[in-house]
Amino acid sequence: MRDRANIIRSAGRLLAYCATIRGCRPYLRRGGTLALVLIVPDDADVEDYRHATNFAFSKPDRFGGFDFGDNAKIVVAPDHWRKERKEATQDDLLKHDCLVILAKDVAEVPNAVMAAIDDVVKLDRPQVRHLMAASRVCLKRRMSVVQAEELAAMPLDLVGSMLWRTRPVSQSLDCMREVLKNRTPVKDRELRIENLHGLGEAGSWALDLAQDLNDWREGKIGWEDIDKGILISGPTGTGKTTLAKALAASCGVHLVLGSLARWQAHGHLGEYLRAMRAAFDEARKNAPSIIFIDEVDAAGDREKFSNEYNSQYHNKEVAALLECIDGAERREGVIVVGACNYPERLDAALVRPGRLDRHIRILLPDGPAREGIIRWHLAGALQNDDLSVTVGRTEGWSGAALEQLVRDARRSARRARRMVSVSDLEATLPPTVSIPDAMLRRAAVHEAGHVVAAVALEKPFEFAEIRAKEIPAGGHQSLGVVRIGKTPIAEITVQSLLDEICFLLAGIAAEEAILGNRSIGAGGTRGSDLHLATLAALRLEASYGLGDGLAFLAGDGEPELLRLLHTSQAIRERVEIVLAEQMVRARSLVEDHPGAVEHAAEELLEGKRITGGDACIFFASLQQRRKRGPELVDSNAARRG
Secondary structure, eight states, X not given: OHHHHHHHTOHHHHHHHHHHHHHHHHHHHHOSSEEEEEEOOTTSOHHHHHHHHHHHHHSOOTTSOOOOGGGEEEEETTTTOOGGGTTHHHHHHHHOSEEEEEESSGGGSOHHHHTTOSEEEEOOOOOHHHHHHHIIIIISOOOOHHHHHHHHTSOHHHHXXXXXXXXXXXXXHXXXXXXXXHSOOGGGGSSOGGGOOSOTHHHHHHHHHHHHHHXXXXXXXXXXXXXXXXXXXXXXXXXXXXXXXXXXHHHTOEEEEEEHHHHHTTSSHHHHHHHHHHHHHHHHHTOSEEEEEETGGGGOOGGGOOSHHHHXXXXXXXXXXXXXXXXXHHSTTEEEEEEESOGGGSOXXXXXXXXXXXXXXXXXOOHHHHHHHHHHHHTTTTTTSOOHHHHHTTTTOOHHHXXXXXXXXXXXXXXXXXXXXXXXXXXXXXXXXXXXXXXXXXXXXXXXXXXXXXXXXXXXXXXXXXXXXXXXXXXXXXXXXXXXXXXXXXXXXXXXXXXXXXXHHHHHHHIIIIISSOOSTTOSSTTSHHHHHHHHHXXXXXXXXXXXOOOOOSOSSHHHHHHHHHHOHHXXXXXXXXXXXXXXXXXXXXXXXXXXXXXXXXXXXXHSEEEHHHHHHHTGGGGTSSOOSHHHHOHHHHHHO
């Protein structure tokens, strides 16, 4: 009775229950073990469907069907599968007689789970009779057919959150009409490249491709002038699949969504290759088209296959993929887009000219991009509100994480029976803690050390900054950053590598010289100062023949270098010597200019940021004494001398 009351208390939940029963009645009657994916409408509140589905599947069926009882598990994708819960996939499939997954797209469900799913059911939107019944049961009010027909065309999230028992249906409709007036028009919210944020170079390339395809259709250019293969890489959640969908919409072409893992789930090698070829055949039959291959790095690199049995399997896998891409290349109208998280794991033949020859990286969104992504998911709400606090506290978040943030904020607002507000967004963010003044000063000194080293070593310094006085609680937090610009052509020499290591170690050298000790601020995570300095030293000693030996011991890719570091005592000792010598050099450089370090630290504490122009003014004295002595000219030569 308590579960029933939970359903009939909310019109949105009762409507979700009606849609679930209507779509899943055959499976409720069948009984036995069951695994389903339910596709809920895009504009629906998934939480309403979670409550409704739980009630439908875990209680005796009113239609004479099977009672799954407590052994039914209802999960919401993609929230349920996170990196830290990979074991949940196997547990969900093995431990429950009934597994029901709620999603807005099958792409949200892991491939390993999709391979074991009995069916995918697309739930319909509420019908007029369902809305009239919900009004009687939940609102204790009568609703006319005309009102129900208008509500049936309304976004479901509005229907569920704004039909209140305490006010007439006509008043709720007036409120919904007013909200819809302020929402961004649907045509402006289409999933197109022009409307997305944070794509960077990938967005520019996509727009150029759309123009090229249009010119090709009009006969202005030939097919040979169009990019026919591209590799997109980036961290998880940065929107690689979304980019493919938006690209197809902007280009006006057919989209085939594929994945090596999903093709492999069809069965043995023969079935796997058959599924792969079928996807490429679909792309060719519907040309012009785009075939998107997710997790393309799963194919691996044939040079690194070791086990003879696995080597034969993976060689056939890679060869078949190359054959399919070459077939698409020879057929006009097919563009192949591969996506992965680890491009360094790809076989060299996949990225040679004529295949996935253009490589574009999608980075985590910066401040303006994060604001654009948040406003996109807000769908016109909070148009005139300041989101700077939310944007500032989501640094390092992916697009998928920002989408979840907005979804959680909307859910909180619905539970309170009001429209979403800025406070809902901020309340959903992780809690923050104040940074003690001593820790903030240490961060300023650390970054000031990098700034002085950058100027002294003539690096293209762009800016340095430290965080505000509050940071998210828990975990390793970086309190500052220094950005060095890239030069179009950079010659890699012994000295340039040593300078890079010296610059990276200058932060902790400044902590030692100015504060008397150093903190963990230079290590602990990938991308930290110590991580990058160690890689530079490894390349010098093991890849480039610029260290104590000439032998080529490893490629300059990170996985291979770190594997060598962990297995070779001799290389560890040589790398430690390089790092120790450059640490001495960095400290000597800082001690020669303590005033400059203090000045930069004070400026950072006051304004939180120093630009390249500021640094030139602050450290003009360095122009006279840029290099202190022979050890700064070539400490590597001094070590060998």
